Amino acid sequence: MERTVTVNVREVQESGNEAIERVDAEAVNSAKVRQPLYAARKKIHPKRASGAFRQFKWLVMAITLGIYYLTPWIRWDRGPYAPDQAILVDIANRRFYFFSIEIWPQEFILIAGLLVMAGAGLFLITSVAGRAWCGYTCPQTVWVDLFLVVERAVEGDRNARIKLDQTPWTLDKITKKLVKHLIWIAIGFFTGGAWIFYFADAPTLARDFTLGQAAPIAYFTVVILTFTTYVFGGFMREQVCTYMCPWPRIQAAMLDEDSLTVTYNAWRGEPRSRGAKKSVAAGKLVGDCVDCNACVAVCPQGIDIRDGQQLECITCALCIDACDGVMDKLGKERGLISYTTLLDYQHNMDIATVGGTKPINPALVRTAEGKLTEEVKNFRLGHIFRPRTAVYFSLWVLVGIGILTMLMSRGRLELNVLHDRNPQFVTLSDGSIRNGYTVKILNMIPEPRAFTMSIDGLPDATMSAPDIAEASDGKVSVEAEPDRVRTFKVFVAVPAGSLDEEITPFEFHVVDKDGMESAVYKTTFSAPEKK
Incomplete structure (x- = not known):
């Protein structure tokens, strides 16, 4: 459902020679009107903003998109026995490579730790600066920004897009719409294409994908991600943030009186006036807000920040840029809309x-010269350093230290032994008792290694491995392929009458022949009950 909106009407504010454009824009998601839980979408035509926050968003978009699209192509030499892709999720071999770090399935606690760090970091950022994640680095926000760049480049800025939507379907309109949607689909396609490269060697998969020789799941994944990127970035946009994402509701619990949020400073802006000098001459009390609606026109969520804090606001701060530009033209201080805290806002309201x-x-709140008084409070570092942020930061640091400690202290050799259950033991013809074991040696480095395996704790015991040559001293020599698990069968035999217990504990020992690492596994030897 689209709503007809008239285009901009220019009014000249009575301040110097600068013309202040008043945009005939109404909040699509108005906090003053109770909307149904699931309302039909009203199309938003956000105007392009300019300013410090917009420049910062351009920078973040360039960095995040660059990381996403280029990372799979970064090479990292791990030797001849391991893949050379810097970041690779090798599902087939159950490995995760991150530059010089290789994570095996049993080390997934490291990934869990990273997720905990990400959660604590998100809580920390939210408690300090509200929904900064949503406004700058959320994938939905980044891709919507990219789609808007395409939309503006093809159809023009806000006024031109509104006019185009209202005009009949002509060849020019069809051409522009078709070009825009084709570029959107191409962006979605490359989004899905970049994603699959994280799960296989990127150059090889790109060649196979182009030649139609890739696995069906690769094509299926690209189709799904192309569709979802196209729909979410081109059509659903603010509805994803409002209805689909749970974070707008969760983040409210993360905020307190010291959290920075994008705020319209009513203590300074009210009452609004579209002709400040005329109102002052008539003896009326007026604030700095000239009701130009610039903040509404640039909002990608279609809200009016002057209505107060709203669930739809992603704190992208584009309204700050728009308002600061108007204040510059009027010769007034910036900050009518600003990042501020509830404590500072309430303090300034009490003064006003x-x-x-x-x-x-x-x-x-002003001196005789028209400047803001010293009693007016703005952002202070004390808002950042407080008990809540200290707890989040401490959690983040502790988990990080724990992950680093595990990475630095972990071994690259593991030994697992599984005792045969049926039968648990066998009596041989000479009366000796034999137990069977399945041994797994994990060589967790991308190089071939040779190991020596022995047992300890069973006097007079002998060890044999049918598929492996046995050394003269009773030890078994084993070779393991690089970055692989070597599995083989081992039998341990004990002479009759040498054991007093039914269950006797003992140990398997594995030592790297280069003397670099060793591993021990404790298990038991089963014998028949003595009569």
């Missing part, structure tokens, strides 16, 4: 009201 009650008198 008589006896703590309305109406707001913005003159109370």
Whole structure:
């Protein structure tokens, strides 16, 4: 469902020679009107903003998209026996490679630790700066920004897009719409294509994919991601943030009075006036807000920040850029819309009201020269360093230290032994007792290695491995392929009458022949009950 919106009307504010454009924009998601839980989408035509926050968003978009699309092509030499892709999720061999770090399935606790760090970091950022993740680095936000770049390049800025949507279907309109959607689909295709390269060697998969020789799951994944990127970035946009994402509701629990949020400073802006000089000449009390609606026009979520904090707001701060530009033209201080905290906002509201009650008198927060008084509070570092952020940061650091400690202390050799259960033991013709074991030696480095295996704790015991040559001293020599598990069968025999217990503990020992690493596995030897 699309709503007809008239285009901009230019009004000149009475301040110097600068013309202040008043945009005829109404909040699509208005906090003043209770909407149904699931309302039909009203199309938003956000105007391009310019300013520090917009430049920062361009930078973040370039960095995040660059990382996503280029990372699979980075090479990392691990030797001749391991893949040379810097970041690779090798599902077939159950490995995860991250530059010089290789993670096996049993080490997944490291990945879990990274997820805990990511969660603690998100909580920390939210408690400090609200939904900064949503406004700058969330994939939905980044791809919507990219889609808007295409939309503006093909159809023009806000006014041109509104006019185009209202005009009949002509060849020019069809051409522009077709070009826009084809580029959107191409972006979705390359998004899915980049994703599959994280799970296989990128150059090889790219060649196989082009020649139609890749696995069916690769094509299926690209189709799904192309479709979802196209739909979420091109059509659903703000609805993904409002209805599909749980974070807008969760983040409310992360905020407190010291959290920075994008805020319209009503203590300074109210009452609004579209002709400030005329209103002052007439003896009316006016604030700095000239009701130009620039903040509404640039909002990608279609809200009016002057209505207060809203679930739809992703704190992208584009409204700050738009408002600061208007304040510059009017010769007023920036910050009518700014990052601020509830504590500072309430303090300034108390100054701007008589006896703590309305109406707001913005003159109370200014000196005789028209400057903001020293009593007005703005952002302070004390808002960042507080108990809640200290807890989140401490958790983040502790988990990080734990992961680093595990990475630095972990061995690259593991030994697992499984005792045969049926039968648990066998009595041989000479009366000796024999137990069978399945041994697994994990060589967790991308190089071939040779090991020597022995047993300890069973006097007079002998060990044999049918598929492996046995050394003269009773030890078994084993070779393991690089980055692989060597599995083989081992039999341990004990002479009759040498054991007093039915269950006797003992140990398997494996030593790298280069003397670099060793591993021990404790198990038991089963014998028949003595009569």
